[in-house]
Amino acid sequence: MSDKIESRLQETRRFSPSKKFSDSAKIKNVDDYKALYKQSIEDPEAFWREQTRDLVFRAPFTKFSEWTLPHAKFFVGAKLNLTESCLDRHLTTDVRNRAAIIWEGEPGETRTLTYFELHREVVRLSAALTDHGVKAGDRIAIYMGMVPEAVVAMLACARLGATHSVVFGGFSSEALRDRINDCQAKVLITQDGAWRRGNVVPLKKLADAAVAHTPSIERVVVFSRMGNDACPVTMTEGRDIWWSDLLSHPASEASLKNARSPEAFDAEHPLFILYTSGSTGKPKGVLHSTAGYLAGAHVTAKYIFDLKPTDLYWCTADIGWVTGHSYIVYGPLSNGASCLLYEGAPNAPDPGRFWKIIERHGVTVLYTAPTAIRAFIRWGNEWPAKYDLSSLRLLGSVGEPINPEAWMWYRNIIGQERCPIVDTWWQTETGAVMLTTMPGAHATKPGSTGLPFFGVDIDVVKDRGESCGANEGGKLIIRKPWPSMARTLYGDDARFHEAYWSQMPGVYFTGDGARRDEDGYFWVVGRIDDVLNVAGHRIGTAEIESALVSHPAVAEAAAVGKPDELKGQALVVFVTLKGGIKGDDAMKKSLGEHIDKEIGKFARPDQVRFADALPKTRSGKIMRRLLRDVAAGVAETRGDTSTLEDLSVLATLRGDEE
Numbered sequence: 001m002s003d004k005i006e007s008r009l010q011e012t013r014r015f016s017p018s019k020k021f022s023d024s025a026k027i028k029n030v031d032d033y034k035a036l037y038k039q040s041i042e043d044p045e046a047f048w049r050e051q052t053r054d055l056v057f058r059a060p061f062t063k064f065s066e067w068t069l070p071h072a073k074f075f076v077g078a079k080l081n082l083t084e085s086c087l088d089r090h091l092t093t094d095v096r097n098r099a100a101i102i103w104e105g106e107p108g109e110t111r112t113l114t115y116f117e118l119h120r121e122v123v124r125l126s127a128a129l130t131d132h133g134v135k136a137g138d139r140i141a142i143y144m145g146m147v148p149e150a151v152v153a154m155l156a157c158a159r160l161g162a163t164h165s166v167v168f169g170g171f172s173s174e175a176l177r178d179r180i181n182d183c184q185a186k187v188l189i190t191q192d193g194a195w196r197r198g199n200v201v202p203l204k205k206l207a208d209a210a211v212a213h214t215p216s217i218e219r220v221v222v223f224s225r226m227g228n229d230a231c232p233v234t235m236t237e238g239r240d241i242w243w244s245d246l247l248s249h250p251a252s253e254a255s256l257k258n259a260r261s262p263e264a265f266d267a268e269h270p271l272f273i274l275y276t277s278g279s280t281g282k283p284k285g286v287l288h289s290t291a292g293y294l295a296g297a298h299v300t301a302k303y304i305f306d307l308k309p310t311d312l313y314w315c316t317a318d319i320g321w322v323t324g325h326s327y328i329v330y331g332p333l334s335n336g337a338s339c340l341l342y343e344g345a346p347n348a349p350d351p352g353r354f355w356k357i358i359e360r361h362g363v364t365v366l367y368t369a370p371t372a373i374r375a376f377i378r379w380g381n382e383w384p385a386k387y388d389l390s391s392l393r394l395l396g397s398v399g400e401p402i403n404p405e406a407w408m409w410y411r412n413i414i415g416q417e418r419c420p421i422v423d424t425w426w427q428t429e430t431g432a433v434m435l436t437t438m439p440g441a442h443a444t445k446p447g448s449t450g451l452p453f454f455g456v457d458i459d460v461v462k463d464r465g466e467s468c469g470a471n472e473g474g475k476l477i478i479r480k481p482w483p484s485m486a487r488t489l490y491g492d493d494a495r496f497h498e499a500y501w502s503q504m505p506g507v508y509f510t511g512d513g514a515r516r517d518e519d520g521y522f523w524v525v526g527r528i529d530d531v532l533n534v535a536g537h538r539i540g541t542a543e544i545e546s547a548l549v550s551h552p553a554v555a556e557a558a559a560v561g562k563p564d565e566l567k568g569q570a571l572v573v574f575v576t577l578k579g580g581i582k583g584d585d586a587m588k589k590s591l592g593e594h595i596d597k598e599i600g601k602f603a604r605p606d607q608v609r610f611a612d613a614l615p616k617t618r619s620g621k622i623m624r625r626l627l628r629d630v631a632a633g634v635a636e637t638r639g640d641t642s643t644l645e646d647l648s649v650l651a652t653l654r655g656d657e658e
């Protein structure tokens with residue numbers, strides 16, 4: 001069988017959980033899943049009331065939901081401080097002294113924070129931030145690596161009711177600047193530097209370049225991860241303050257009191273903004289609310305990872321992406337889980353690092369991405385073979401479609417044929433997993449993301465909205481609002497409506513294509529809009545294009561994806577240079593560096609191709625479909641080219657292949 005994603009069309013293998021796994025699972029069989037799913041759809045109020053009983057609400061909801069397209073409200077009238085569900089509630093149970101976070105730095109040192117300690121740190125930071133003028137409703141940007149303090153910072157914001165905007169540490173200064181300016185953040189929390197594959201990422205230095213152009217920032221809080229020798233930084237008097245100095249002054253009585261007994265906020269209070277790529281050059285500030293988001297993250301984490309007091313759960317995502325928000329922070333902590341947090345790269349110092357971590361700490365649940373799995377395959381089986389992986393009991397995958405061969409490798413080599421795999425489909429906008437299997441109940445099919453999670457009314461439809469038949473490809477849509485869905489795009493309600501709710505009236509359009517098989521299992525193909533998924537990173541083609549045309553030599557640019565064995569999709573850009581400028585290797589390098597600077601290294605094109613002209617329709621639109629074919633090396637261009645302005649453009653592009 002080929003290792004291409006299309007091989008999923010012929011996939012017939014099935015794997016059921018062992019009796020031992022099912023017997024101790026929260027959802028033990030298909031009937032239990034069906035009964036709860038039925039209740040979640042027919043009586044969502046009863047379902048969510050029961051399932052959120054263990055969360056802390058200071059005032060109960062008076063109405064379960066309200067829906068005025070495109071705005072949903074859930075748990076209407078409820079009051080809560082979300083951090084009480086993640087921290088305080090555990091302090092009176094035997095979770096109190098359990099590890100909330102077991103952290104391992106890339107150089108190998110470890111730290112453990114119990115729930116008691118995490119709570120203490122969050123209280124201290126939130127009191128200190130209050131003393132520095134942070135109030136509920138303020139926006140706080142967080143630009144950090146994978147250190148426990150990033151979790152503390154997020155929770156301290158949530159405790160105060162300040163809306164956090166975490167910006168992935170791989171983003172450039174320019175990208176950070178734009179995100180801060182868009183939400184007018186008042187404070188930036190960062191760190192001196194972070195380890196990445198043996199190198200220091202100078203986060204504070206990058207932040208300094210951003211903050212030089214962000215008038216809203218009043219304070220920059222700097223956590224010292226590296227120390228001055230490894231990563232010297234410049235502190236700007238009056239603006240910058242070390243995290244340790246911030247906490248070394250006793251907070252005022254009033255702020256401490258407030259941090260210990262925090263305010264309860266409205267269910268719809270904005271919890272966080274997370275910027276993600278869409279089909280225009282400007283990233284979208286996806287805004288999530290408090291109660292609905294917490295409910296979604298909590299209930300999905302509980303059932304899908306089947307969390308138990310004996311588990312050590314490891315989600316390898318970065319805190320700067322939504323997976324880090326929902327499944328490193330809010331979902332696991334609200335369940336009292338013990339979470340592993342790892343700072344660095346999977347191949348530092350060698351490709352055995354993940355497996356070494358699993359052996360060292362006894363990780364039981366591993367949640368990672370197909371792109372990582374494909375890299376592990378390439379690095380060779382000898383690496384996992386060196387380590388004892390017998391502690392693992394459950395595996396998860398997220399972020400992009402997984403090809404059956406990678407899935408089988410994950411099952412056989414990492415799971416040693418013992419661990420169920422949950423392939424979870426969801427998005428920044430959905431807040432929580434929407435499609436998955438229940439690990440103790442369902443048979444899995446390599447490459448399928450399984451069935452709808454509770455409360456999720458999801459379908460595959462044709463252009464006009466009618467449901468597709470079994471195995472018929474179409475658009476993946478969600479018919480009804482759900483508690484953890486995004487509430488809007490920060491400052492751009494019209495775009496929220498337009499991007500998600502206008503393709504088919506009243507229905508949420510995911511941007512993904514999918515099919516559903518005869519058993520009701522979903523097979524997600526990937527994006528069908530102008531968004532790429534490169535090595536699990538979501539990148540808008542328009543973002544790349546607008547970055548490229550800001551280079552002084554570029555007249556026009558088009559970015560497309562091409563299938564890639566390792567990354568899922570690779571980024572190919574077609575560039576027309578301004579008159580007289582030569583498209584050579586030096587120019588390719590310069591364009592690559594320009595993308596590093598404008599967006600971040602992770603968005604650097606895999607291939608730059610120069611063209612005298614780009615194929616366009618008569619009305620002037622770039623014909624991306626044709627460029628995708630050219631990039632993929634499809635010899636004969638498929639489909640209709642009758643609207644193409646100049647067919648010779650296409651011939652030249654094809655001839656120009658490298």
Ligand code: PRX
Binds near residue numbers: 398402427512525
């Ligand atoms: O195309 C789908 C893909 O990732 C997109 C969402 O990207 P983002 O908002 O960055 O969130 C990623 C982590 C949740 C989706 O539209 N995607 C995510 N998970 C899967 C997936 N595609 C196939 N299978 C998945 N399990």
